[in-house]
Amino acid sequence: MKVQNNRAWLMVLPMLLIVALSAIIPLMTVVNYSVQDTFGGNEFFWVGTEWFQEILASERFHNALQRTLLFSALILAIEIPLGIAIALAMPRRGMAVSFCLVLMALPLLIPWNVVGTIWQVFGRVDIGLLGHGLASLGIDYNYTQDTLDAWLTLIVMDVWHWTSLVVLLCYSGLVSIPEVYYQAARIDGASRWAVFRFIQLPKIKRVLLIAVLLRFMDSFMIYTEPFVVTGGGPGNSTTFLSIDLVQMAVGQFDLGPAAAMSLIYFLIILLLSWVFYTIMTSLDNDAAASKGGQ
């Protein structure tokens, strides 16, 4: 006979409350805003899907979305291979391990806005070490005026800040591979590339999936650093979705369109994360199968 234990619900209650307060209620508020219009005060009018149609049709949104997609694509294309390469090069034993791990963890400990400020000052042409250095070398670099320079600065900054995360995740995957795998490969006469392709890569695949998802979501939602460094400029060249959204919601106080846009933004992230997850797990079916097997 199955015994019903009603006290179990009592145990779940605190978690439900936290999730409700932190996620469900705010999300529902946004949904509420996205289908209404207001002229100030506390008066709201039902507008249906009008805001959604307006956002999806607007060029401003398309441009910001393209910029954000490009930024995420570049970040993933650089940070994932670089992270794997550094993790492969890291020492596996001895004192050097702790040294490297601490060195790798350092950028991760710095708050976003501090990272932004550091690079903002670092890149300044008048006083910044990087900006001034480049200028004195005769290189024309100015992230406040040149689009390419602004993008380069943001990408280098993000790579500096977040590649460590990929490195640490990959490293944890690599050190968990038993020594005998390498020994067996050596006996087989496998090349360095074959060892990477057939032993290391499959073995770190699952942590790599986490790294890709985290880096995608973070870079797609990037706000603080470009806000501090470029403020979305020059022009609108670094106005990513998040910056655009804040301008719309806080700057212009267009609550309805901003709410609709944040929902679309949220759905895009959800969709793309699902796509990444599906592609990476189906590349090779043993990720799903070994969950049960091991």
Next chain:
Amino acid sequence: MLKLSEINLAVDGQRYLEDVSLELKRGELNILLGPTLSGKTSLMRVMAGLDRPDSGALSFDGESVIGVAVQRRELAMVYQQFINYPSLTVYENIASPLRVAKLAKDEIDARVMQAAALLKLEPYLERKPANLSGGQQQRVALARALVKRASLVLLDEPLANLDYKLREELRAELPTLFAELGAVLVYATTEPSEALVLGGNTACLHEGRVEQFGPTLGLYRDPDTLMAAKLFSDPPLNTVALQRIGNSLRYKETDQALAESTAAPLLALIESAGSDAVELTLGVRGHHVRDSSAQCSPACFSITGRVDVTEITGSESFVHLDFLGQPWVALLDGVHAHASGAEIELTIDPADCFLFDESGARLRKQCERVN
């Protein structure tokens, strides 16, 4: 033939192998028997060329192989862990050493199918290793070793991670699988019973030294040293310290003399061995310790021990007891439910006993020493 002479290996001042000399012939199964950390894996790594010994010679078919790169030796190895390429199918896993060797496609296919048939892997060729059971994964690893047709096959506790039934099954197949290769087959195990089932030759390893090497059964029946006898006993060899004073043998612990009828054959053995040892160790295997009701020759003697715990398997009972401060195990036929703490009497035939001198060397009748 793989010949090792006076191999020494130390890492960071810790000795892993000490003066190991062995001659392992092609087509024979050679077992390395010893507990964990006895040097089995270190020895295999040296044989494989993964580690270079500090001193000593290693030759294969008369040619020195020290310094020859691992991948250039004709070598296959199977481990305790199931080592396969995770992203490749079973077929590609088995084929991988042949692909590295750049064999023709037909040849690869023929060899893979043959190995798969031998190891009953045909239904699983398109699967990934993670979708197989542990026993099947190890079969894939064995098939990889088999297709290579290596002249040296090293099996490092290949069955240790398998459950009892699969282990029995694979153990029965293993010697025949590799027999046709005509390779030097080396098999490491911690279990004396496994060595006995597999047969062949056995080298007993202890702290990086070969205690004794010879045909498995001969070594079991006729160990040279106390250590070899201990290594090759399961349940552990029962021992008790004896002292010879004049023409009597006494238990060292209690100074109690053994009965004359018991002491006589033992003293005769000591005399025949030409030993003048005073401090002796008597060793007897668990299954030679019998129930006191069993029939025994007049020379038999009894011991009284306090029962610690009794494990009953059904057909046998392992009675763990304390005899003169030593942990003993009596392996009795049938069910013997002795209560913990009970004093029981057991019978031993001196003819079943081994005697060792102070150095641990076994005392034998002179005429036995010929082999």
